[in-house]
Amino acid sequence: MDFLILTNNDFFRLVNDGADARMITASVYNEFIKEVCAVCCAPPSERHHLVFTLAYIETELGSLHETHMIESPHANHIRKALSFVRRMLKYVQTQVPPLSTTQKSDIQTPPFRWTGSLVELVEIIYALDEIGCINDGQNDIKDLAAFFGAQFGLEIKVRNCYDAYLDMKRRKNESRTYFLDKLRERLNLRMQRDDAKELARR
Incomplete structure (x- = not known):
């Protein structure tokens, strides 16, 4: 106008x-x-x-x-x-609302929060990047970190993401993917418990 x-x-x-x-x-x-x-x-x-x-x-x-x-x-x-x-x-x-006013309805709070550590989330991010199951692998760590950060209301800086990956590489155990190993172990245990419950109902 x-x-x-x-x-x-x-x-x-x-x-x-x-x-x-x-x-x-x-x-x-x-x-x-x-x-x-x-x-x-x-x-x-x-x-x-x-x-x-x-x-x-x-x-x-x-x-x-x-x-x-x-x-x-x-x-x-x-x-x-x-x-x-x-x-x-x-x-x-x-x-007319003031130009500097942010309407509460415009602020979207993510429905889920990441309550694990940054290193644990970075394990998932690097694993997904390596397996190429998102966009056929046509993205980089920076994009994935920004995406997961947005989903959980986190700001994941590229430097922090890379530092977390270096920490993972310095681990001395035979398997250096602590969190992914825990996920595999816990999911297998859950399925075993479910199998036992199904057998008990028969």
């Missing part, structure tokens, strides 16, 4: 140029009011621009009002126009 739009009309031009008051007819004045109303019907996506537009014309009319005051034949028209613009600006401002 052009914030000068309310100055591109006969009413504002005549008042601003100090034209003969007889030229500012009721029709010219009403056309200006209609234009203000039309601008105020802007869609929600343009509401912030609308505030700037109304604030600009309010400033201009306010300056003209101070210049002409009572002795000018234009004073009554300017005063009425200024009063209307101010009322509309006040109304519009109640409909």
Whole structure:
């Protein structure tokens, strides 16, 4: 929205140029009011621009009002126009949230949180990267770390991810994938327990 739009009309031009008051007819004045109303019907996506537009014309009319005051034949028209613009600006401002306000509904909290260690998550990330089961392996560790971080509300920096991988490589045991080994062990135990429960029900 052009914030000068309310100055591109006969009413504002005549008042601003100090034209003969007889030229500012009721029709010219009403056309200006209609234009203000039309601008105020802007869609929600343009509401912030609308505030700037109304604030600009309010400033201009306010300056003209101070210049002409009572002795000018234009004073009554300017005063009425200024009063209307101010009322509309006040109304519009109640409909528009501050630019710096973040709506609570816009903030999305991840439904799941990673409560293990970073090294444990990195084991999974590197394993998935190595096996190539995401995007046919057409991605790198940085992409995967960013993805998993976003899912769990974490910021996983590439350097931290690589440092965790180096820690894994320094492990002295025969198997250096502690967490993946634990996952395999626990999942096998769960299936064994389920098998035992099924046998007990027979």
